[in-house]
Amino acid sequence: MPFVIQMPKLGHTMTEGTVLKWHKHAGDSIREGEAVLTVETDKAEVEIESPTSGVLARVLADEGVVVGVGLPLGEIVREGETASASPASPAPAKTASSNSVAAAAPQRTASQANSKRVIASPRAKRMAAERGLDLSQVAGSGPDGLITEDDVRKLADQPAEQAAQATPAILPGALAPSRREKLTRIQMVGARNVTSSWKEIPHFVQMVQIDMKRALEARRSINASNASGARVSVTDVILAATAVALKENPRINASYSDGERLIYDLINLGIAVDTPDGLVVPVIHDAGALDLKGISARAAELAERARNKQLRPADMENATFTVSNLGAYGIENGTPVIFAPQSALMFVGAIHDQVLAIDGRAEVRPAMQIAIAYDHRGLDGAIASRFTTRVKALLEAPDFLDAGSATTAAAPARHRDVTIEALGETLKTEVRYGALRWPLSGDDASAPDPVSSFLGALGSCLLMSLRVAATARKIHIGRTSIHARANEKGHVKEIQVELQVETTIDDDQLHRLIEVAERGCHIRALIRDEVAFSLQVARI
Amino acid sequence: MRTITYAQGIKEALEEEMRRDPTVVLYGEDVAHFGGIFRITSGLQEEFGEERVFDTPISENAFVGAAVGAAITGLRPVVELQFADFLFTTGDEIILKAGMWRYVHGGAYKVPMVVRCPSGAAGVGPEHGQCPEAFFMHSPGLRIVSPATPADAKGLLKSAIRDDNPVLYFEHKLLYATKGEIPDDPDYLVPLGKAAIRQEGDALTLVAISAMVPKAMKVAERLAKEGHNIEVIDPRSLNPFDRPAIIESVKKTGKIVVAEESYKTLGVGAEIGAMLMEEALEYLDRPLRRVAMPDVPIPTAAALEQFVLPNEEKIYQACRELLN
């Protein structure tokens, strides 16, 4: 049996690809591992290597032809084999073969079959006809690649290029293009995606100006101290700050879907990279686990691959947040479009010297603006503000770089060991526990006040103690929760705790269990006798 | 408005029409003294007398054919078959006599009669559990109605009795006990040939017939929670058939599922599919999906019957398939 080269599945959303170029022609011999052809997916161009040595016996899909995943592209005959008489698995319309094809002329038939047949629902065809749209380049999203109404609506929403094609100038003197540039497949898919993002996501944009003096100084010292010569770019510093801010604000690292916020642990940073063929957005996966150098190395590698058109589809998937730095082009600010299904995208402007008021004096500082677009369905202005200002704060006081440059993370967390730092001259502090940081605030509601934090610790400890006690006694309890309150102001004189528990045990047994839990709670034990402490129990 | 059961709706229609029109007579096996095996007609003989409400011998051919003879000579007979399946016993009388007497005699006679046909699988096996509407949709000259709610059960039966054509009135056994609101108007009529849009929506058209209607409403509820607002159409009347209602809906939605309790091959769904091919192909965005009985007789044992019967889950899955 000859070896059949099939359209590979190069990404989990890929259903088909375009044959871009054959590097070998029918009759050419091929070594194992040699590139046979290049295919283009929605996201990248990929070279297909031969897993075997032999002769390329037949080409079953011409250049330019769209072929479904798993369908044959060509056949390689190994030594001692003969080519099959009929094409490998006669494929549905979009693919490269037809039963009646004589072996001598498969290519022509293949391309004819492919270029003419459009598999679209009748409704889609009617709508396309009404709007004068050409469906031949559309990848159907329906069953078996069926082009559906939705696909046509998306196509119709792509302005300019397709519409221009479809409605030739009729009126004398009407505006006629002097030249038409067909978008590449990647660009077309991009156009479709941006359109749906723009239509579906209610955007709001927050802009801040950032004093980059300390960040640039930090970068200089890191590069100066680095003998190996690998340079950290300003973008890298911004990416690292972004990763830290995302870790602290997980709701930004999320997708909105149908009434839910899907929050991700992994921070996958998309970075917009310019290439001769247009902008591509490779992804630094798990940027949260990388330090500045790690981010820098990875960003450099991806940029290099993008410029050489070697990006793999996997390099461009699953971004959770995107940074687009157009500073190099001198752009100062902009209103970016989010890439769905991400919740936010950060535009970074150029760094210029600006006169800033520092401690009451005018100073010239290198400054830049950032503009972050947010999805208003899942995020409100307050949530977004915390992230926006956090990015600014991190870049203006880039202490995280020191920790990052010294070790991969802050000191490892130790039980019952925290560091607390006051943030500037405010009533705000930050608690650090290993790499984890969380804020407390004495003057606004942007973070819990210390007593609330204590009440949190108390409630958590009580619930844990209850669970431990129940497990030890082999008693089943379901959901548990606590609502804890103290007097609103001043010294804590009174603490009221309401415990809700889901269980079927009787009241006596439950009260005994809670007594044990209360005794076992280390935080409870801290409360002085003169504080009025009450614990009420309710069943769920 | 009052709340009554589907069975009460049928009985009220019979009582009201018999009071209104002395030419309406009611007969069948066990309908008079016993009140019908589904107890729809109890008490009617007391009110209307032995000449207008009577029991017949087990002679479906004779008494269904007699309805034709009575109809062409001035009565409006309402015949109860104990089970819709017995329509097959009376094929000649229903199809060739009731359906065609007017036509073959050049319009000389009207044939105003109603045959009440209790339909639907209810653990009663292949010869007592069918929904055979589609067989008779194929045959000219008959009117066919399949009400799904108490209000329609009453309003359609009253219209059927007043109609000058033979009407096969399919009453689903499992709907008898269902309840619903009905207007107090003694002339509450539901016109033949007018579909009911049970729920408006634009994501998909779900056509449901008879006992499939309540199931379809549950599916619609479930899909609404998932963000899909579907349209549920109850044709109510299969002849005349409200083609525009379905076509207009499909123009809006592009997707259609038909749920019925008859056999899939050449069922109501098949006719709807063919109609859409002819009249609305360009509006279809997905293939038609039919949820119907596989082409086997209805088995008696519960496990087997449940396996072949269309149910909420099967309807839901068919809709999901098109909505994905």
Added chain:
Amino acid sequence: MDKKLKLDIYKKIVLSRRLEERIAELIKAGQVGGFMHPGVGQEALQVAAIATLRSDDYMLYAHRGVAYWVARGIPIQSVLCDLSGREGGTNRGKGGVMHVVSPELGVLGESGTLGGCFPIAAGAGMSIKVKHEDKVVLCFFGDGTSNRGTFHESLNFCAVRKLPVVFLCENNGWAVSVPTEQSTSVKDIADRRHGYGVPGKTFDGNDVEQVYDAVSEAVAHARAGNGPSLLEGKTYRLWGHWIGDPDTYRTREEVEKHWRRDPLPAYELKLMEEKVLTDAARAEIDKDARAQIDRAIAFMEKQPFMKGETALEDLYA
């Protein structure tokens, strides 16, 4: 029976016979199409039975000839138009001569499937009873048809409900190609009345007076509210089952024997003996019948054929 009635019956038998002869010629010459089951030899039974009815009574005929319609007074040009598919017929091209109909004359029509008539007759009887009328229903059928289940169901149903229906069997000895003794468990169809507890009798169906008397008695019984009867007139189908039937299943001798019992010359002879009929009157009646038929055929030939699109009319009221 008075002289006028006898002459009337005679004239109608003659007109029927001559009409069927002409129809056979027209069909054989290809001038009309048609699906005609001739009743030659059975006219006396048909005409005499119908003569017992009141004008508001109902009747259901069997498909054997034209005499039922002639006897009831349906214009013969209408019958010819039904036969030829032209305008002016009784059923607008829908049923041909199998479904000649006349609501005004109580002719309810015919079931194309044999035995379909019995339940219809029962239903008409039911109507009469519910409306407290004193009409009757006369239902013709053949010996072969008495083997249909509907016969038995309807006889029982009518007996139980005492419906005013007279079931009249024209026993002509043959069900298409099968002789009665091979298909039917009883020699006399009227014997089946015992199974349903109804009155009835068997008589010579080619004898006008016997027919008239027996049917009159059954009609009176029904009209008085006493329920149905089952009658049987013995007769013979002198022609084939349809016009063009090769008739290979009967012996020439058998058919010739029955031609000698043809009711038309027999009744003629009887009326001549009774001085009800004279040679001159006989010739006049024959001439008049032929003239009526000529006029009817001339009328028919001038009538346009039914338009194809009328096929879509008359289905629903």
